[in-house]
Amino acid sequence: MAVEFYPESVNEYFSFESSTFEKDKSRRSHNRYAVKKTIFEGTTELQLDYLFFQAKRKRKEMLVVLIPTISGVSALERSVARYFSNRGMDVIVPVAFETEIIFDENTVKYMDRGFLRPVAQTKLMVEELRAKTNYKKTFVLGASQGGIRTSMLLGYDLGFDKAYTFVAGGDFPKLYAETTVKSLIEFRKNHMNALGLTDVADYEKYLRDNLSFDPKVSCSKRKAKMKMLVATKDTSVPTSTQYSLWKACGEPDLIEVKGGHVKGVLKMYSKRKEVLKYFLEE
Numbered sequence: 001m002a003v004e005f006y007p008e009s010v011n012e013y014f015s016f017e018s019s020t021f022e023k024d025k026s027r028r029s030h031n032r033y034a035v036k037k038t039i040f041e042g043t044t045e046l047q048l049d050y051l052f053f054q055a056k057r058k059r060k061e062m063l064v065v066l067i068p069t070i071s072g073v074s075a076l077e078r079s080v081a082r083y084f085s086n087r088g089m090d091v092i093v094p095v096a097f098e099t100e101i102i103f104d105e106n107t108v109k110y111m112d113r114g115f116l117r118p119v120a121q122t123k124l125m126v127e128e129l130r131a132k133t134n135y136k137k138t139f140v141l142g143a144s145q146g147g148i149r150t151s152m153l154l155g156y157d158l159g160f161d162k163a164y165t166f167v168a169g170g171d172f173p174k175l176y177a178e179t180t181v182k183s184l185i186e187f188r189k190n191h192m193n194a195l196g197l198t199d200v201a202d203y204e205k206y207l208r209d210n211l212s213f214d215p216k217v218s219c220s221k222r223k224a225k226m227k228m229l230v231a232t233k234d235t236s237v238p239t240s241t242q243y244s245l246w247k248a249c250g251e252p253d254l255i256e257v258k259g260g261h262v263k264g265v266l267k268m269y270s271k272r273k274e275v276l277k278y279f280l281e282e
Contacts, residue, residue, distance in 0.1 A: 005042035006109050010156060013120035015039045019128060021052065030055045030085035035092075039124055041117075048121050049095040052129075053081045059088030063135045064279070065122060065160075066093045067142030067149045069265060070181070076143075076269055083272045092129060094121050096145075101187070103194035108210045115213040118149050123158055130159075137161045139279045140224075143268040144168070144237060144261065147228075148215050151245060154226070155218025163222075164275050166229045167264035169237040170216035170245030173207035180235040216248035226252035227278060229271070231264030 007013065019037035026032070035050040051073060064084045068077045073093055081091040099114030101107060126138065140163045142150040147168025154163055169175050176188055177200050188203065197203050226249060230242040246254055257264055268275075 005044060006113060007041060007116055007120075010116065010120040010123050013039050013041055013117075013124065015124055015128075019050075019125070027082075029057070030082070035125075037125060037128070039120065041113075041120075046097060046117075048097055048125075050125060051078075051081065051093040051095070053085035053091040053093075055085045055088045055090055057088055058090075060280075061134060061136045062089045062279075063126070063129060063133070063138045064089050064091045065126060065138065065140040065153075066091055067118070067122075067140065067146035067153075068093060068096060069143055070096075070145040070183070072096060076265070077146075079269060080272055084276065087276060090129070090133070090135075092125060094118065094125065097121060103190045105194075107191055107194065108207070108212075111211060112213045115152065119152055119156060122149075122153055123156065126158060137279070139163070141165065141268070141275060142168070143265040148237070148245075151215040151219040151222075151249060152213075153218070154222035154224055154249075155220070157223075160224040162279055163224050163226045164228075164278060165226070166268045167231050167234055167237050167242060167261055168215070168228065168245055169241030170214060170219065170248055171241045172211055172214050173204045174244070175238060175241045176207055177201070177204035178235075178238045178241075216245055219245060219249040222249060226250075227255065228252055229255040229257060229264060229267055231257050231259055231261060233259055234261045234264060236261035 019035050021033040021035050024034045031054045033052040035052050037048045039046050066081055084091050097117055101110050138160050140150050140160050143166035147165035150165050151168050192203050228246050
């Protein structure tokens with residue numbers, strides 16, 4: 001089965017109309033909206049969802065883009081989003097759009113498309129929000145898959161001022177070959193079966209030869225200031241891939257945590273005050 005549309009650039013994605021903002025919760029410090037936006041991938045319509053925490057009293061005209069983990073928009077993202085909106089900053093949380101994967105000779109193309117979609121999703125929403133509000137600063141952060149996608153975003157001219165990632169890895173071939181995340185182990189097994197491979201080392205080499213997209217390449221082009229947190233005993237996003245991404249990003253400020261993946265992800269909550277301070281520093 002051929003891939004119907006294989007985009008090479010985020011500029012191949014576009015939207016005709018503004019998003020719909022439906023208020024679903026009101027707090028003393030902010031209104032929360034469920035946002036829906038239709039974008040086009042070739043002739044295919046994709047409906048994308050977001051949560052938007054609009055601060056009522058803006059100390060600063062600032063926008064925070066918070067990219068969720070592989071688990072989606074959980075209590076972690078909602079808590080961190082509320083923290084920033086309580087302090088006068090608007091927060092947009094893109095809900096991940098899942099790309100259907102068919103295991104055949106075109107699987108790597110579906111994977112590449114799946115990596116590019118969140119970049120296009122974030123780009124179009126940020127542009128729309130900036131058209132509504134004259135934000136003086138825009139920040140981006142995320143943990144795990146959210147951190148990986150954050151680093152991917154930095155290679156595009158989206159005008160981010162600062163970024164903060166938690167347990168984000170680069171080198172997708174190595175990550176997919178070595179990860180201990182159950183869903184990705186199943187993915188690896190199915191993909192290897194479709195390719196007729198039995199050795200994980202051969203699978204890693206296949207991905208290295210055929211997969212186009214990698215956060216290391218994107219992050220190497222970054223203009224935004226950046227901080228990264230690495231977990232030294234991570235097997236979900238193997239620690240070696242985290243250091244690999246850190247080097248590719250130009251070795252920005254680094255925080256090392258002794259522990260595994262979950263501990264590293266939860267640091268996005270426990271270090272939220274530190275992240276805010278970093279964002280506000282001149």
